[in-house]
Amino acid sequence: MTRFTGKTALITGGTSGMGLATAHRLIAEGAHVIITGRTPQRVDQATAVLGPRALGVVADTADLQALDALMNAISTRFGRLDVVFANAGVGAFIPFADITETDFDQTVDVNVKGVFFTIQKASPLIAENGSIVINASWTLHRGNGVLTLYSATKAAVHNLARTLAADLAPRAIRVNSISPGYIDTPMYPAAALGETEAAAITGRIAAGRFGRPEEIATAVAFLASHEASYINGQDLVIDGGLVNAILA
Template structure:
């Protein structure tokens, strides 16, 4: 399928994990894709991996820095003139007991996961065509308590709330806004939070489908929500978790 031919897509945090997998998926479906990251070296490596030539734009930008976002939007406008899809994917995680969370942890988490998502969308709106689509990356933890994820989960709950409120706010322009809530997905952030080699087995045991998920499985869901196949869906959260939130594993 080439559902995104002649479409221009912006993906923040596109140098690894779900962002990179989504970039690959949408490039394969015909899109021109701009990806961001905070590290020039990782951006360069992502460009090599994607090997998309003039269909790919890489921009060094911190999603929590509004000046960086202004530069990003100018680069995208110069490159393609407008946007059809935004995947606000950039995020960070601090996983500690609540008693150990510092003010710096709190500020960094909210700056990237909430402030960054909101202003990515706000600053993209002048470029986003009527009838376009926005997908926000939330988390399964907004649906189920996790003891070391108090601030992280709260920021992701805010992200989904944005999907609902922005879905209403932007409906007059025909712009759909939805979120995805990935479960345990094998990414760099996941590995950082679960360095124990036994973690995969323990986590998979909580999942009815019996496995930790892959980034390309999330990318497929993002592609669906961003495409015309989801033309009557807005303000929703699509949980991609192998049943982690809603079902009890069969043991």
């Protein structure tokens, strides 16, 4: 498929997990892709693996000066963006009573402020008929004791997708979010869980297993493509049947 031939995509947090898988997917379909991350070595490694149609930029999404430098680099090299996957995020799986102000600030800085300003600063570069996809989480749809802070940040960015869909409508830019379920990535590696915990989780998923980053990448590519031209302001839950399937 060549849905992204001649297109340019920015993927924040593209050095591993869903961001990297999406970079592979969009490049395979013809795109030039800019990936970011905070760790220079990981950015270099991922860029080398992705090949000549990838540009790696070290940029912390919580740092507005770094975002300005990122957008300048994109403007100079490509002049425009067709796709933004605001994917960079951090996990904060801490019981409500134990969450400190530092935990709060660090999580909100990346998961909300980082997403907000990535899109605001990328916006002037996004071409007509462009598409923005925000990586939220299944946790915004369900209450879960150790996920209060994380879930709140993800609910916030889904709301951002809705309001920006309206805000950017005059420029024909669509904005959607995705809510992945349990996906096997460095943030939540299935192999690091004990057997009992892994079984407890997979027992709640209709698919009976964790998702793979590639299964998220196909959905992001769809939402970012012209094939999703009438999908706007939505959240797509990609969870193997975790949120809505009640297993007997």
